[in-house]
Amino acid sequence: MMRPNAWERETLMSLPLLSRLGLESLSAMLDLATVRTVGPRQTLFREGEPADTLYCVLGGYVRTFHLSPQGREVDLLIHEPGDLVGASVCLHGQNYCASAQATDAVKIALFPLQRVRELAAVKPDLALALADVLAGQFAGSLSTIADDRLHTAPQRVAQYLKKQCPSGARNVSFRLPYQKNLLAGQLGLAPEALSRAFSQLRRHGVSVRGRLVQVNDPEELQSV
């Protein structure tokens, strides 16, 4: 746990949360930040614990999930570099309402929640930035609900792949940013279902080997 270095400060300042702040709020927030690296599988916080820290992903991926009474895990969100973790609860209840875990080696910034609240109570630009980020994540989760209820597994996977492709390009190839296991969870699928979805997509110009994906024609994915 240490103060952010120059590169990390740079990264922080380009985040959606901080990039639109005035100078005062910005430097106040930077002063609050500490940086930490956590290893694979380490948990940042657990459901029900008192919420005292706001996290921000600088590198790697963080997964938030619910634990059912029967011990099953349900993935809720995957946070990419730049995303805020814990925003959902930090500004509302007292406790985290989900658990968060690093998927691999992850670099994160920590903000003491109480301090952020105090700061936001004085700096409208910070409060508005928080509201904006929240609104964005909220809209995302709503479209997740719509997707779940509307599209089949292959459709959801196709849509995910399309989002990864630069628009208008053809013969795109890229690496999945994380394990298929994790992707399955994010799409609300069992790993087997994801695998089968990929097989089906082969006939629509998608080839997969390991984490490498090739898409012949992103437009064609629309038609699945």
Add this chain to the structure above:
Amino acid sequence: MMRPNAWERETLMSLPLLSRLGLESLSAMLDLATVRTVGPRQTLFREGEPADTLYCVLGGYVRTFHLSPQGREVDLLIHEPGDLVGASVCLHGQNYCASAQATDAVKIALFPLQRVRELAAVKPDLALALADVLAGQFAGSLSTIADDRLHTAPQRVAQYLKKQCPSGARNVSFRLPYQKNLLAGQLGLAPEALSRAFSQLRRHGVSVRGRLVQVNDPEELQSV
């Protein structure tokens, strides 16, 4: 469309959004508010339209939904009296990302979005209140995702019924606040599935006739 009367002002002031505001912000917000009554099936706004108004339900129920390319509707949220409608998008993109429709005769307050934004940029208490409401709705939508992925139809219905019952009571009976059609949508079910779920719950001490529901032992619903 008219200025809120005394009763409506009273209601507005007790909302989560306004109840924690300082005096200045509160009266400024009340000055922005207009009140309107809309009839069944009327739409408040449609997906993709430029977002210019923040709505707040005073009486009745409002439903927000997505329209799929094939014309199917997916219910996202049902807003009860006291809820904010359109918050998800108002603070983020330019346009509404869902459509909203009155389920019956609904009384709502309207706030011009631009003015609210301007006000929030100056009044941190308002900005924080917005963030708080958003965070609450966000947390709700996350647990909807978890429910969808984790529970079967009868379980979701049982859970819904349990939430309607005062805790610890027995032999509770009440009226569903809206049509079963709508309830089905909210739970992510086809109407037929909801009906079947109710049938199954009969053997767990639930009786339904029309919109009237009786629950013998809310605790027993846990075990479905």
Add this chain to the structure above:
DNA sequence: ACCGCGATTTGACCGAAATCAACGTGCGCC
């Protein structure tokens, strides 16, 4: 390059819920 384990795929099976179709029932309206 080889090994070994965990991740992924494949197959068989099953259960849940959507769909389609037909039938009952309640509710508002006259």
Add this chain to the structure above:
DNA sequence: GGCGCACGTTGATTTCGGTCAAATCGCGGT
């Protein structure tokens, strides 16, 4: 109080995706 339509229910059928088990792949360590 009766009529009619929309809402709800029920049944039959199908599809989707979850689960379990077994085979295979791929990647990291040596």
